[in-house]
Amino acid sequence: MMPALEARDLTYELGGRALVDGIDLAIGKGRFTVIVGPNGAGKSTLLRLLCGELAPTRGEVAVGGQSLRRIGAWRLAHMRAVMPQAAELNFPFLVSEVVSLGVDGIGRGLTRADRAGLVRQALDRADVAHLAARYYQTLSGGERQRVHFARVVAQLAAGRSVESQQILFLDEPIASLDLRHQLAVIEEAKALAGAGVTVVAVLHDLLLAASASDDLVLLRAGRLVARGPAEDVLTHARLAEVFGVALTSPVLPTQPWAAIPAAGGSAQRL
Amino acid sequence: MKAASPAHAGLQGLRTRPLDQRVPIVLGGLALLLVAVSLVSLGLGAVGIPVGRVIDALASAFPGAPAAPPGDALVVLQVRLPRLLLGLLVGAGLAVSGTLMQGLFRNPLADPAIVGVSTGAALAAAVVIVMGPRWFGAVPFLALPVGAFCGCLIATLFLYLIATRDGRTSIATMLLGGVAFGALAWAFMGFLSYLSNDQQLRDLNFWSMGSLSGSTWAKTAAVAPFILPAMALMPFLARGLNALSLGEAEAFHLGLPVQRVKAAAILLVAVMVGASVAAAGIIGFVGIIVPHTLRVLTGADHRLLLPASALLGGALLVGADSFARTVVAPAEMPIGILTAIIGAPFFLWLLLGRQRGIGA
Structure with missing residues (x-):
């Protein structure tokens, strides 16, 4: 089957230094792939290349078999959404207006009521519905991240009527979130992957990355070190070699945390 | 939270309404304000004319209407109406330019006059006034607005290039770059004043202070073809500027042709500020007071903010002009002085508010 997202000899040089160096990668539809690696490994740069924000120095990225070079910004916005690390x-x-930005452009073909519905759903999924009438500038860092998560969820929903193959890029989506919301965002991303959206994320927390992902992509100094299921990628030897840390337990703990269901009986909606 | 007064609560209610409900309320209200300010302004001056007679005089311009007293018709139609319309055009143009620049720089502190863009236009106009007769024997037709447009374009591009790196705009670099550029432009203007004769010196002085005096139908007609088309194009940039407020990368992710939006915004600012400066000189702070007030009261969405800025900018400048030409009658205060007296403290207040983190 044709990969949803493919990189061939992907290279990005800045000032004579290769930040991303000759990476080959094929990611299947609906997979949840997490890019990990130490600081400066080129994780965010790789993500920015894959989503089309940066043009590669060498090599290319293909979405659904089609080169990114031949896809314009407008069509691309229907095919993928990108959640930034931080956007000031x-x-x-208002929070609701920030989320609406996700559907104001590419949702132009929808009715006003449909667009409003998508925004409401996205606010719910990111657990920011209660903040909808607040000013974005008055929110905490974590709340802002959730608002942007809602925005990209809304964008994907708006694009779905045009493009069935979609990709969600998340650049450290949970860096400022409390533990409960970290799990919630990961769960929502997994649910999207379950619904067929290809998810590519950069995460710092190795344990969370290991438990959440279908595949890990391990980078070091711009090069691909290993990829595959977490237990194959994060071996004792590699953890020591790449991150300079040793695991204190014999195996990688899976699912270190679980959200507690709400008292009402139904699972807590975050 | 402040204790909500009824007026405050009413505005808060307006702010949280959906855009399609806010647009008619806000634009309708501002249009009424504009008409009221205009009628009062037409009646004010050396000869006071009551509003009823102003309306009669205006109506007398249309065929079939009863004739108004000839004195009224002359004063209203030939003296005050062209000045009013020029004030509306310039005020709307400056306020919309401010809104566009702030959207482009993603910062509420960008104003054409503060960051040296108006000064660039004024310098180019000064070059035309002083050097035109030397080079061409006279000041060529339309050379003033076209020259001012070029000066403004160069200044905006320069500012954008030095202040923006990798899609991030540094507000400090923008403001300081604007100061440096402004100082340089003033120095050249000073140099030009040494080359000027008496009449040219008076013209230069007029340009640097900003004034609507000397408005004629011809002047108004020369400015309208610059400002009105720019106004007609401005709605097409609204969504782009909304997306751009998140950042250039984010706007691209949302599907926007970022470079085109930026180029169009710079071009429209150059056209409107160039035409405004050519007609009325440097009038500062309109481009900062108007959009800021509207953002706080009616929201930051450019689909509403841009047309609302045009209406409030026109009303503000006409109101300020009415005050400037009556307060020291029979003399006239240059309106640029008045807008600076109101605007500079406003700018400082805005700056301090941002420092405390309330930045809006």
């Missing part, structure tokens, strides 16, 4: 906003937008 200097104007007094």
